[in-house]
Amino acid sequence: MKGFKEISEQIRDGITRFIETVDGTESALDKTIVNMKERLAEAKDLVATAIAEEQRLKRAYQAALDSAEIWGKKADAASQVEDLERVNAARQRQQQHLSRADDYKRQMNAQEAVVDRLKTALHDFYHRFRDAAKRAETLCYRQKQTETRAKLYKLLFDEIDHDVSKAFEQAEQKLKTTEVEADVWERKRHRTTTETETTGEKTDLDQALTDLKNDILGSRGND
Numbered sequence: 001m002k003g004f005k006e007i008s009e010q011i012r013d014g015i016t017r018f019i020e021t022v023d024g025t026e027s028a029l030d031k032t033i034v035n036m037k038e039r040l041a042e043a044k045d046l047v048a049t050a051i052a053e054e055q056r057l058k059r060a061y062q063a064a065l066d067s068a069e070i071w072g073k074k075a076d077a078a079s080q081v082e083d084l085e086r087v088n089a090a091r092q093r094q095q096q097h098l099s100r101a102d103d104y105k106r107q108m109n110a111q112e113a114v115v116d117r118l119k120t121a122l123h124d125f126y127h128r129f130r131d132a133a134k135r136a137e138t139l140c141y142r143q144k145q146t147e148t149r150a151k152l153y154k155l156l157f158d159e160i161d162h163d164v165s166k167a168f169e170q171a172e173q174k175l176k177t178t179e180v181e182a183d184v185w186e187r188k189r190h191r192t193t194t195e196t197e198t199t200g201e202k203t204d205l206d207q208a209l210t211d212l213k214n215d216i217l218g219s220r221g222n223d
Contacts, residue, residue: 029136036129043125047118054115057108064101068094 075090 029139033129033133033136036132040122040125040129043122047115047122050111050115050118054108054111057104057111061101061104061108064097064104068097068101071097 071090071094075087075094078084078086078090
């Protein structure tokens with residue numbers, strides 16, 4: 001069976017490894033959140049760029065339509081004066097701008113679809129980042145709580161193991177030594193008292209015999 005000291009050392013080692021693991025996890029977690037935040041910022045820039053391109057295509061599409069309308073009006077004006085050459089030239093330019101507007105329309109529609117997908121992806125990633133940040137905050141808070149508990153219990157365990165137990169052991173050993181000393185002196189005292197009482201009884205008996213002898217001898221002398 002393992003001794004108390006060995007068990008206490010294993011517990012302390014386990015707590016130390018746990019705290020080191022928590023510190024490492026917190027560092028990796030911080031890096032992950034920072035990385036997600038940086039990615040989110042880059043993603044926002046990319047979506048903003050895509051939206052800007054969509055707006056540019058919209059403006060180009062509208063400009064092409066406006067130009068086609070202008071050349072259509074020029075063709076109508078030339079037709080009223082029966083200037084066929086100007087009519088044909090105006091109609092060609094009008095058709096060119098309409099064809100260009102169609103190209104811009106297709107590009108614009110494709111870009112709108114891309115922007116919608118990018119916005120959805122960005123929105124999803126933002127929610128993932130927000131959830132991760134909240135979870136990281138909760139974990140960090142719990143880690144600090146647990147670290148405080150671990151340090152406290154380690155402190156109290158060391159106190160009991162090294163100070164209190166040692167103090168009680170020393171006090172108990174001192175008590176045993178004092179009890180032995182007290183027993184020794186008690187036995188010596190008892191022996192001395194007994195000898196004194198016995199010696200005193202013998203002295204009193206001798207004195208009584210001497211006095212009795214003196215009385216007897218004294219009485220005969222008087223007769």
